[in-house]
Amino acid sequence: MAAKKPRWVVEKEQAKKAATAETVWLFGLHAVRDALQNPAREKLRLVVTKNALDRLGEAVVAEAGIDPEMADPRKFPAPLDPQSVHQGAAMEVKPLDWGSLADRCLGDGERVPRVVMLDRVTDPHNVGAILRSAEVFGACAVVAPRHHSAPETGALAKTASGALERQPYLRVRNLADAITELQGMGYVVLGLDGE
Numbered sequence: 001m002a003a004k005k006p007r008w009v010v011e012k013e014q015a016k017k018a019a020t021a022e023t024v025w026l027f028g029l030h031a032v033r034d035a036l037q038n039p040a041r042e043k044l045r046l047v048v049t050k051n052a053l054d055r056l057g058e059a060v061v062a063e064a065g066i067d068p069e070m071a072d073p074r075k076f077p078a079p080l081d082p083q084s085v086h087q088g089a090a091m092e093v094k095p096l097d098w099g100s101l102a103d104r105c106l107g108d109g110e111r112v113p114r115v116v117m118l119d120r121v122t123d124p125h126n127v128g129a130i131l132r133s134a135e136v137f138g139a140c141a142v143v144a145p146r147h148h149s150a151p152e153t154g155a156l157a158k159t160a161s162g163a164l165e166r167q168p169y170l171r172v173r174n175l176a177d178a179i180t181e182l183q184g185m186g187y188v189v190l191g192l193d194g195e
Helices: 007-020 029-037 050-056 058-064 101-105 124-136 154-160 175-184
Strands: 024-027 043-048 068-070 089-093 114-117 139-145 169-172
Touching: 024 029, 024 154, 029 043, 029 050, 029 058, 029 089, 029 154, 043 050, 043 058, 050 058, 050 068, 050 089, 101 139, 101 169, 101 175, 114 124, 114 175, 124 139, 124 154, 139 175, 169 175
Parallel strands: 043 068, 114 139, 139 169
Antiparallel strands: 024 089, 043 089
16 A cells, blocks of 8 residues: 655655646645636636635625536535645646746836746745735746746645735746846845855
């Protein structure tokens, strides 16, 4: 009998699969509610229990223009990890396209623009928490490399508790090139090391 994989291994495998997927399953009431309210989010399928639909609000679901599929809480049909705490709500979506680094990071002159750059932060829970914090302190974007960083996944969205829908999360080909581009826009770059 094969040993059960640790949760972090399962999440890493799911993140790798999600990075190559063209759709993402978001789960949890906050993540699904905020995705429903985001007009930029392409929504494909919504699976909810009766209780979750009541908590989301039928008006929110109707306004999003998507017909919910009702599900039995004991046999939830969305393809999620069995240990995921979906709270009776899951939605299949296309990943958000936030545009280019220049589109997001050129300041409008009203406030000091801030950008958070992540290098090799692969845990979706950490990235979700960083998105929440970045939103609170007014960052115009969170930037990470396309490889060796957490892709947009349900676990990331749930941990971000809705911030993924409002806080731009850009994944760039090369972090050093992105830093150079930001310096060209007038950004001062400060680096922190955990050591």
